[in-house]
Amino acid sequence: MPALQPTLTAITVTPQAQGFTLCYHQRLILRHTPETPCVWAGAGTADIEMFRGNFSIKDRLHEKVALTDATVLPDATGWSIRFTRGDTICATLRVSADEAGRLVLNLKNDAPSHNRLWLRLAAQPADHIYGCGEQFSYFDLRGKPFPLWTSEQGVGRNKQSYVTWQADCKENAGGDYYWTFFPQPTFISTQKYFCHVDNSCYMNFDFSAPDFHELAFWEDNATIRFECGSDYIELLEKLTALLGRQPELPDWVYDGVTLGVQGGTEVCQQKLDTLRRHGVKVNGIWAQDWSGIRMTSFGKRVMWNWKWNRDLYPQLDERIKAWNAEGVQFLSYINPYVASDRELCAEAAARGFLTKDAAGKDYHVEFGEFYAGVIDLTNPEAYDWYKNVIKENLIAFGCNGWMADFGEYLPTDTHLHNGVSAEIMHNAWPALWAKCNYEALEETGKLGEVLFFMRAGYTGSQKYSTMMWAGDQNVDWSLDDGLASVVPAALSLGMSGHGLHHSDIGGYTTLFEMKRSKELLLRWCDFSAFTPMMRTHEGNRPGDNWQFDSDDDTIAHFARMTTVFTTLKPYLKQAVAQNAKTGLPVMRPLFLHYEEDARTYTLKYQYLLGRDLLVAPVYEQGRDDWTLYLPEDNWVHLWTGETYRGGDVTVAAPLGKPPVFYRADSEWHTLFATLRLLNAL
Structure with a gap:
């Protein structure tokens, strides 16, 4: 039977006996027969519980049915394919091309009782698969399922490790190989096509089967886009043309290491003086406790009230000016939550800017021995108010950058101003948080001068997040959650369209008798000298960790490696400019x-x-x-x-x-x- 090709020359839908094939640029995308259906429909109830950013997610699945019968109906702009099973179970797949010529599949459940969909894409056993956001344990994703849900990355992230077991026993925080701050429903196949899903619901991309990839959607519809390239560089250029690209980094980023320091103005000054006196190239001080501290059993935590704490950091405003005159930037910290016992939360509550619970009261999240309200970024007035907090309390104060932390904690049972279910908004939340920060820079004319860096992300972060960091690795040598894990994280993120990535030198998470050794810190420093940004972190328990100034030999090591980094400045700038122009990542497979x-x-x-x-x-x-x-x-x-x-x-x-x-x-x-x-x- 001849192929049906209404004006879409790159797309071919060919009816076959009781089925069809769909090809795009000679790649087989879908194959359907009654025995091997490509669409399944069903119904389920999500059971999602969150504890401090760690999620227990189960699906109480009531029904999953293969839609065995398919009817292909061509028209002037594409095809409608009607899938059925009996009289009441049905779904429609709309096949078309967008303005850029990409293949677009719009899949919709037609049965009102169904809120789950599964689509099986044709695959070849030899395919390799990359992407799905930031993946720490695997780079080639073939052979495993990858649930896509932004969350804490987990402590240990390997169910066979003792550390993971300890974290699970304590607060279900151990995680698994797929836990990530930055999931994304995008993958690149070695058949040289990318697949991207527009949705933000909970999804599971399963690459386990040799001859198909199963994409599961906890929603009654999905929009899937495909595009092909002659090589992977062209493919990434096309992907980032769709998703957006990061701007170039401020010039000062290449001028040395950003020192993560806490403890007050004079502590920052003393450490800066010591390192510069010994030849360390320092581009900035990152003081995440600029707004004050809160001590918990986890360790030292930042006070989530995004204003300069004059008691801890006296004369900081004047010191920032002096540091800037010496080529040293000052970076601070903010996240999209406000501590319930502080004035910024009170102001947000009075204005009605917090998300709500089922009774209409302000929703407060437990973050580890304290609570915080969630700024409702779907409320335009709340969004603008919080953007002004960034403009006035950070940018106007003189901050040259900050960590825009969190974003993955949106509870699924909170209620939002825009009326969209928080289960659907959960994955989209980090990109909305990135947009708020980006616009604060753009509207103050500081884009390209001021830098913010994030750990959480999703589709859209490519447009708005000026730098990613790898999150909270253990201060150990583990493959899934230590130094090694940062490399596949950077590579998978690059294959998902975000080409700027760095990590905490030495790691962060210091629990269960972990202590950062001198050797680990120095090895991490060596690695970071060959990334787009060098930045240290004390860790959540600084006294247990070897620090950049723990002895003269360590300081000398940082002097050598920051000299290597700054010498590479013109080369790194070229690579970053290429990422901004074409989407080719700085760290590349x-x-x-x-x-x-x-x-x-x-x-x-x-x-x-x-x-x-x-x-x-x-x-x-x-x-x-x-x-x-x-x-x-x-x-x-x-x-x-x-x-x-x-x-x-x-x-x-x-x-x-x-x-x-x-x-x-x-x-x-x-x-x-x-x-x-x-x-x-």
Whole structure:
């Protein structure tokens, strides 16, 4: 039977005996027969409980039915495919193209009682799959399901580890391999297409089966977009054209490390003076406790009242001006919640700007021995008021940046001004929070000068979040929640369209007798020198962790590595500018530039920084050498000048000399060679 092709030359729907196939640019997207249906419908009741950003999510599924019968009806703008099973179970798939020529599938349950949908996309056993937001445990997602729900990333994130078990026992906080601050219903296939879902409901993308990918939606409709590319670079350019791209970073970001310091104005000054006196390149001070502190059993917490605390930080306004004159920025902290026992929450409550409970009263969330109100960002007046808090209390005060924390805590039982279910808004919330921060910069003319960085995200964060950070890694060597986990996190986020990423040097989470060692801090520093931004964090229990100024040797190490970082400034700026222009991430999987090399598709703990630097961080304790893979090219070892052609290589990897190689043919080879000379001094 001939294919039906109404004006959509890239899309082909071909009826077959009791079924059909749908192809897009010669890629098979859907295959339907009564024996292997591609659409399922059903009904369920979500059972979602949140405790401090950790979610227990179950679906009380009442029905899941395969829609075995399909009728294809072409028209001038596409096709309508009617799926049925009996007289009462039915759904419609609308096939069309958008203005950019992308394939668009609009799937809708026609039975009012049904609020669940499943769509099975055709797959090949050899496919590799990347994306789904920020994934810490896996880079190639093939072979596993990935529920997509923004939450705390979990402590340990591996059900086989003792730390995860301890966290689960304490407060269900251990997490699993798919827990993430930044999920996103977007994936890229090695068939060189991307698939993106417009919805924000709870979803599960299951890549376990060899011949299909099953996308599950806890909603009665879904809009799915596809686009193809001749290579992965073109594909990312097309994806980021759809989702948006990050602006370039402020110039000062490349001028050294941002020191995470707490304790007051003089503590900041003393640490700054000490490090600069010993040759550390410092671009800024990040004092997250600028608004005060609250001590809890978890450790030192910020006071969630977003105003300058004059008692803890006397004369901070004048000190910021002095620091700025010396090329040192001041960064602070804010999140979209306000402490219930402070005046900013009282003001928000009086204006009716907090989300509500079922009885219409202000909803307060327990955040760990204190409560906070949730600013209702769906209320235009509340949104503008909070944006003005950022403008007046942070920007006008003189902050050159801040951590725009959280965003993943929206409870599903709260009630919002826009009338949309909080279950549907939950995933969208971090991107709305990013938009609020972005507009505060844009409307004050500070975009490109002031930087905010976030951990939570979703579709839309590409447009509005100026920098991501990896969240709260353990201060340990674990693969799923330690130093190693940051690399697949950056790579998966880059394949989801967000190309700017960094992490807390040394990690953050300090629980269950964990203590950050000197070796871990130095290895993390080595890694961070080859990312777009260097920033330290004391951790939630600073006294238990080795810090950047714990001894003279550590300070000297930071001096060496910040010199490496600042020397790379012109190269990094070029890579960041390319991300802003085309969406090509700064930290890249190797197959973006070596797609004919099958080995590169399996590498998750090494990356390309820009086009010409290959970085393989040491993420195991007690190592002084490291084995990595080089795709075929002319490579030069950064620290020795030795040349390599490719393959598995083992090199010496002492502290301060992480395994890094550059392309001999790079236009930047002279710059890279200077690093060898600098490190020898």
